[in-house]
Amino acid sequence: MFDRYEAGETAVLVHIDFADEERREDLLELQLLVESAGARSVGVITGSRRSPDRKFFIGTGKAEELAAMVAATEANVVIFNHALSPAQERNLEMVCQCRVLDRTTLILDIFAQRARTHEGKLQVELAQLRHMSTRLIRGWTHLERQKGGIGMRGPGETQLETDRRLLRGRIKNINRRLEKVDKQREQSRRARKRSDLATVSLVGYTNAGKSTLFNALTSSEVYAADQLFATLDPTLRKLALPDGAVILADTVGFIRHLPHDLVAAFKATLQETRQAEILLHVVDCADENMTENFDQVQSVLEEIDADEITQLVVCNKIDLLEDFAPRIDYNEDGKPERVWVSAQKRIGFDLLLKAITELIGEVICELTLKIPASAGHYLGQFYRLDAIQQKDYDDLGNCILSVRLSDADWRRLAKQSQGELEAFIFEPSEVDVTC
Numbered sequence: 001m002f003d004r005y006e007a008g009e010t011a012v013l014v015h016i017d018f019a020d021e022e023r024r025e026d027l028l029e030l031q032l033l034v035e036s037a038g039a040r041s042v043g044v045i046t047g048s049r050r051s052p053d054r055k056f057f058i059g060t061g062k063a064e065e066l067a068a069m070v071a072a073t074e075a076n077v078v079i080f081n082h083a084l085s086p087a088q089e090r091n092l093e094m095v096c097q098c099r100v101l102d103r104t105t106l107i108l109d110i111f112a113q114r115a116r117t118h119e120g121k122l123q124v125e126l127a128q129l130r131h132m133s134t135r136l137i138r139g140w141t142h143l144e145r146q147k148g149g150i151g152m153r154g155p156g157e158t159q160l161e162t163d164r165r166l167l168r169g170r171i172k173n174i175n176r177r178l179e180k181v182d183k184q185r186e187q188s189r190r191a192r193k194r195s196d197l198a199t200v201s202l203v204g205y206t207n208a209g210k211s212t213l214f215n216a217l218t219s220s221e222v223y224a225a226d227q228l229f230a231t232l233d234p235t236l237r238k239l240a241l242p243d244g245a246v247i248l249a250d251t252v253g254f255i256r257h258l259p260h261d262l263v264a265a266f267k268a269t270l271q272e273t274r275q276a277e278i279l280l281h282v283v284d285c286a287d288e289n290m291t292e293n294f295d296q297v298q299s300v301l302e303e304i305d306a307d308e309i310t311q312l313v314v315c316n317k318i319d320l321l322e323d324f325a326p327r328i329d330y331n332e333d334g335k336p337e338r339v340w341v342s343a344q345k346r347i348g349f350d351l352l353l354k355a356i357t358e359l360i361g362e363v364i365c366e367l368t369l370k371i372p373a374s375a376g377h378y379l380g381q382f383y384r385l386d387a388i389q390q391k392d393y394d395d396l397g398n399c400i401l402s403v404r405l406s407d408a409d410w411r412r413l414a415k416q417s418q419g420e421l422e423a424f425i426f427e428p429s430e431v432d433v434t435c
């Protein structure tokens, strides 16, 4: 990280307080993000507004104040804690005479630095290219083009100079390669399902301690660092439980207002989350923004249709709380709801494994359905989930289907069918089955 500081990327940060909760960001988090990107903050401009100014996002007076601070500090980049329109970026660059980046570009840059696998790199490149394509029209020529620096790193950095036609070609090419990787991933997921091991996916706000927990539980060496988004690619390991085993998946850290392009680009990674039987939602219980971060993660989970999956909240970093012993909190149905641990100090792991074991028994559902020929389209849905254990037909042409799938998948399908699938549940002994 130090060589990045030596590279001398100095930034003036701009943070505006909005009354509107939807637009509100956290200044401390921006500072962490900037640090994670390897830059050094040399000044901060703050203010409050009802809504963004069309031309500069901040008002004209603030824009002048910003330009003066850039000149005084000799900063080489301005970073906004908000999403800017291409026109606002261009106008601000004219006034400040330096590069101006928005929050999306900053997050994409961090992702570009951290991506480790082929798939992760492709996903980041795709998101960067999409973001860039909205900004290609602007007059870059008035600014000195330096190689490197925030927003210019990563696989897509040379693409700014290419025309839209080339950019579109590149996007198409990446999409094709990603589709291929996606298929391979799907195959390995199916193989995993066949092995009958449930998948437990770690989710959580960035820096909550997922990778540390993943490493400690599986004794592997996934990159864990006190930087945001140290994890970008899902990593899978077998985790032994007191009676059995599960697949543990480490996934990307979430953040509020995760750029939409990024959610789209990371679809495959998040898909891993969607298909898990249990989510371990890791929270940093020593962080004062704990509740807010928790809600942000929940809303991303909703967005990717993963909010129906059974969750166990892992309250991590209890070593930072005073006099705190590990424990399991149960809900009124007697199911484990929260476990208090320290991933770094390896405290409370026995309780965590106990809680996962207790939940695993509840999350797989096995059913037999009698599906009439007229509702044959449901079969494809079970095939796609690789949930079919046995398939027979009775004399009337009804399909007698034994399925094994996660409780969350079943609930999702049942909801989509508006109750029809539930009406097909039956006891096999009721009919005379002929193969």
Ligand SMILES: Nc1nc2c(ncn2[C@@H]2O[C@H](COP(=O)(O)OP(=O)(O)OP(=O)(O)O)[C@@H](O)[C@H]2O)c(=O)[nH]1
Pocket (backbone or CB within 6 Å): 204, 205, 206, 207, 208, 209, 210, 211, 212, 213, 223, 224, 225, 226, 227, 228, 229, 230, 231, 232, 251, 252, 253, 254, 316, 317, 318, 319, 320, 341, 342, 343, 344, 345
């Ligand atoms: N004190 C303390 N620090 C912890 C604990 N667990 C993790 N950390 C620290 O928290 C920081 C973030 O941990 P990571 O495991 O990289 O977090 P992550 O959730 O994987 O982060 P992303 O990759 O950004 O999503 C690191 O500096 C860890 O050493 C803990 O139990 N106690």
